[in-house]
Amino acid sequence: MSNAIGIWLTFIYVLGFATHNVELRIIGRAPRADQEPQCGYQSCHPTKPNMLNVHLIAHTHDDVGWLKTVDQYYYGSETRIQKAGVQYIIDSVVESLLRDPQKRFIYVESAFFFKWWKEQTKDMQEKVTMLVNEGRLEFIGGAWSMNDEATTHYQSVIDQFAWGLRKLNDTFGECGRPKIGWQIDPFGHSREMASMFAQMGFDGMFFGRLDYQDKDERLMTQKAEMIWHGSENLGEKSDLFTGALYNNYQAPDGFCFDILCSDQPIIDGKHSPDNNVKEKIDAFFEFVTKMAKGYRTPNVLITMGEDFHYQNADMWFKNLDKLIKYANERQANGSNINLLYSTPSCYLKSLHDAGISWPTKSDDFFPYASDPHAYWTGYFTSRPTLKRFERDGNHFLQVCKQLSALAPKQSPEFDPHLNFMRETMGIMQHHDAVTGTEKQKVALDYAKRLSVGFRACSTNIRSVLNQLSKGSGEETSKSYPLELKTCSLLNITSCSTSESNSRFALTLYNPLAHVTSEYVRIPVLDYKYDVTDHKGKRVPTQVVPVPLSVILINQRNSNATYELVFLASDLPAVGFKTYYIEKSESSKHKMKPKALPKKSSSYTVIGSKSFNLTFDTNGFLSHASGDGMTRMISQEFLYYEGEIGDNKEFLNRSSGAYIFRPKENKLHFATDHVSIEVYKGALVQEVHQLFNDWISQVVRIYQGRNYAEFEWLVGPIPIEDGVGKEVITRFNSDIKSEGIFYTDSNGREMIKRKRNHRDTWNVKLHESVSGNYYPITTKIALEDATARMAILTDRAQGGSSMQDGALELMVHRRLLHDDAFGVGEALNETEYGTGLIARGKTHLFIGQSLMRSEVSLKAMERLVQLETLLPSWKFFSNMEAYSQDQWLTKFTNSYSGIPTTLPKSVHLLTLEPWHEHELLVRFEHILEKDDDYHYSKYVQFNVKDVLGGFKIADMRETTLDGNAWLDEHRRFEFVPDPEDESYNMYGVFKKQSKDVHLLDAAKPLLGVKYSKEALSTGELGAESNRIKRAANNRHFTMHRERNTQAERQDTHKEALPANDRAKYLIELSPMEIRTFVIYLEK
């Protein structure tokens, strides 16, 4: 396998080298073309006034891995599994588009498109550029993959959009920039995703899946299209126009014309006995007429395509041509239905031009239920180890980006290596990757890709860290005295360097723009080690035994029986510090760690006066004291049994990779007695708990920390009884939460949840447990007037509060039946011939819920959340060749890439090399407006101070994705319904009348040229203009407010000394992210 990886790496290198000299395009500049590009809204086919305009969207949904791997899908191999080959799709579609300028097609997944693009001749590339410039081929979505929204972290979502959109921009310029989000298949939709789309400058987003009850209600009340408020902190800049599609993303029944479908084509032979034109058109009209009743404007969007459709594009297009022809022919006889080739952006433009107002929404679309017994809440947890590996991937990608940017000397292979990791992480965000809803073989392929990505990035990092660590400088840049190995098995407390060397160095790279202090744990064979810091100073250490349950893990090929613990303090921001670690027989003071004597009659307490946990005589947690209060808090492991059914009717649905369906909603205790061992030292106090022979846990409190760490180990989940199990950890408290709890949205803002409740409709839950599950990307919390409990997770999990005061998180699941949503396999993960073992960490916070003058608990949670997401990365180097003194003099053992750290509430979300002599940088305020008196305030800092290590020539702000100038970018604006009252007037909106003349509605989309024809294609009557004017008043106020804000900022700027520094002074409000391209001096 390592050989194969080596070859792959070489391949990446060569590939990158070959493409390295491609001309880099400037943001926003159109690619060279003979004529003025006519893409975007200008290229829309005109709609017809006073008619129902049916926008036919020819599209293909190309999963970036699911039943087959990414490459199997691209090349079309393994046809026995699925007849799907993306290369044929794009070939075929392009050919059809080139033949007929009337046709439109959208493409979504950049991962596939650029694989295809690279294989094309220059001639073909030019033809495709022409199609893009003329709006005939339009990119929609445009990220590397169509990411999941429940289990993804916002950092990775932003990254994969930035990369996909950059490739489109570099290749096609402005015409390649997608305007519309297209999340047609993800299994529920997050509010944060809406916010990110808005901040990336998208005009709107369409999606396919929402709760079946929600969907019914929305179609009945014409609220399927809405303005979604994406953030409680960011105001209207996070508003996104969002539409729920009528038929997921499929064609209407009977109109699937793909080679994969079996519907009848349109048979129009005049004398053919099979002629079905009348029948087809009648059926189609019936469908669209019914559908139109659910939507507010006389426009409907019909998706014409499905998974991997258009391998033979002509089959689709030929029938769509006929459908359009025969449908529109009826207009001569009074039909008011008009069919046209369209795109989601052209459809959105029609909605916008309709000039009406829209309903609003402020919560999210979780959980998603497709029927009364199918809540798609199992995938929040499915494949827990892949979910954790993906998070590690993000962590390493950030380290790789930063160090590639900080490199004193670049190597030609840096870019291709970094790009490979960027692209791999883009693939990992796909809605069948990190979700765990792919086949087992595909999951292994994802993991393999990710491990190659780690290898690729490791070579960049090793080179840069060696350059930065070089001391007196006799080494050439080619020889790397420091190995800087990543121990990827630290999750099972195993590391070859620390286990096989008596002298080694540990380099801790801190990717945060703050100085941090962190407890480090290193697997070792013995308990006698000395740790020295970069100044030669001995660091206090403690040794803790590795729990027996870890030592006994099957195939754990390690002799480490201890963990060496020390506090790595003052780790430099965006920098590193190296420690020298040496086995030392002489140190007599080092004692073999011994468990405290077992006491069966009294309680066990660990921690400090300010924060401690009490365990009862049965070994369970019973109390927590912190923040000046003591509360009853217990914690336990339980499991649900997965429902088994034949999936033939809703009631017989099995629990599976997508669906969580617990049998009888009944919980089973893992044990009623926990055996414990207690270890106390100066740095950490630990309780090792053994629940049964497949669940164990270490609960620990580090010195000086006011929260606890729970490191759980679950598996192999037994299935010998023929029952699949879904294991949860549950924290019970006496906090009176009254059904309310809070869950994060993609790791950013918290959303309020209420048990058995949805904000926008009266829910009827037929699954009382799984219908209350929500995605937890990083945090779940509850509180009452005095106390608060919050839990941070280290990966995406499902979670809920099923009783007041209790929080549960599903940590692992193993099931024996498929849930019949296509994957065709039971979620029964095995490794080394037995059930998969998962290990992970949760952090528990207990304290006062009140805001106060000192730092609030919420603010502490935010800071720790950041430090657990991006702790320092551990690099190990063999030091047998260097004594401690030699090490001290030969190497630079402390380094910071930024001379000024950021305020605590600000996160350096991104620091990466962008185009040549450019950096892409994002600053993020990590608190919400009401989190904390102090930390939630506006902050101000100077970018030039923070990035003082770089020679900055200029800086310009972009949209969140980094590919459009913020000051030049305009979005459609949509008018919200005036508080409820307008809604009943809807009947008026829709009335069509031939003699109404639509006034020239103001076009808020500045910077886009409208042709005159486009202006007059509105379909609504004067009535709507009346409403529009009323709404416009409100609109005007909004504009005014914004202008005042802008003016205020301007005056603010003018008040500053008129020097160059003022330009780099920036301000962030709570939850704000600002993105900049930094130009470096050449």
Ligand SMILES: [Zn+2]
């Ligand atoms: Zn899909």
